[in-house]
Amino acid sequence: MSASLTLTGLYLYPVKSLGGYAVTEADVTTRGLRxxxxxxxxxxxxxxxxxxxxPELALLTVAPAHNGFLISHRQRPELLPLFIPFAATPERTLFVTIWDDLTWAWRAAPEADEWLTEALGYPCRLVYMSDMVRRAVDPELNPEDQLVSFADSYPFLLIGEAALADLNTRLAEPVPMNRFRPNLVFSGGQPYDDDAWENFQIGDVPFRAVRGCGRCVLTTIDQQTARKSPAGDPLRTLATYRKAQNGTLFGQHLTGAPSGRLRVGDAVTVLSRK
Incomplete structure (x- = not known):
């Protein structure tokens, strides 16, 4: 079965909860895709x-640029795109809270905060996680002492195309993969077969499937319009057949190697099952 599994999508989200973009190659680091x-x-x-x-954060799109990325507003073309470098400088530091974690971060340039405040209509700041920050994955499910970026809880999120196709057969209106914001998408195999994966590799890069990803209201937000589904889908439908102890599951949280390189088209090989 593993020979028929193929990596078909690689996605980066440089700013948490803003738009992402597809790449054909990506480096693996200690806290997720570079x-x-x-x-x-x-x-x-x-x-x-x-x-x-x-939900209006969905209206801020992100596109790659030389040594950084551009943020644009879907509905406000009068706002010129904002360039953000891939890394910040340690000129201004503050402590930020993400879920139950308190960590320090470097602030972006003042003009970035001004642009984002204007685009969104309320005060906000843009901050960067330095390589020196150690935000750890849940220690109970993290024997390798893995780190994570500003992602919710784990360095990588994997979803199979077959799972989305199965979900869409159950919905009145199909949804695209961007509702679920994966880093890694693969083709082949049966829907949800990855529930049983433990150790696997993509190309020659090893990964471990830690737990299913409990989904939230974000999946109900159209990433083009920022409108929420009045019916609460796809979350409502997922809850009818993908409910588990730690939520409504779709996709797999992963930990991985500290380094490596992934390419669209790499083979996905399952090495062991739970």
């Missing part, structure tokens, strides 16, 4: 902002 979720928006109290509370 450049993934290293930036974060925080409010005036330095608490993290996501589409859960602020």
């Amino acid at each position: 450049h993934d979720r290293r930036w974060l928006l925080v409010d005036e109290r330095n608490r993290f902002l996501t589409q859960r509370q602020r």
Whole structure:
């Protein structure tokens, strides 16, 4: 079975909860794909902002640029795109809160905060996670002492195309993969077969499937319009057949090697099952 599994998508989200973009190759690092979720928006109290509370964040698109990326507003073309480098400088430091974690971060340039505040209509700050920050994955499920960026809980999220196809057969209106914001997408195999994976590799890079990803209201937000589904889908439908102890599951949280390189088209090989 493993020979028929193929990596078909690689996605980066440089700023947590803003738009992402596809790449054909990506480097694996100790805290996820290089450049993934290293930036974060925080409010005036330095608490993290996501589409859960602020669905309008979906209207901020991100596109690759030389040594960084461009942020644009889907509905406000008069705002010229904002360039953000892949890394910040340690000129201004503050402590930020993401979930139950308190960590320090470097602030972006003042003009970035000004642009984002204007684009969103409320005060916010953009901050960066330095390589010196050690935000650890849940120790109970992290024997390798893995780190994570500003992602919710784990360095990587994997979803199979077959799982999305199965979900869409159950929905009145199909949804695209971007509702679930994966880093890694693969083709082949049966829907949800990855529930049983433990150790596997993509190309020659090893990964471990830690747990299923419990989904939230973000999946109900159209990433083009920032509108929420009035029916609560796809979350409502997922809950009818993918409910488990730790939530409504879709996709797998992963930990991985400290280094490596992934390419679209790499073979996915399952080495052991739970």
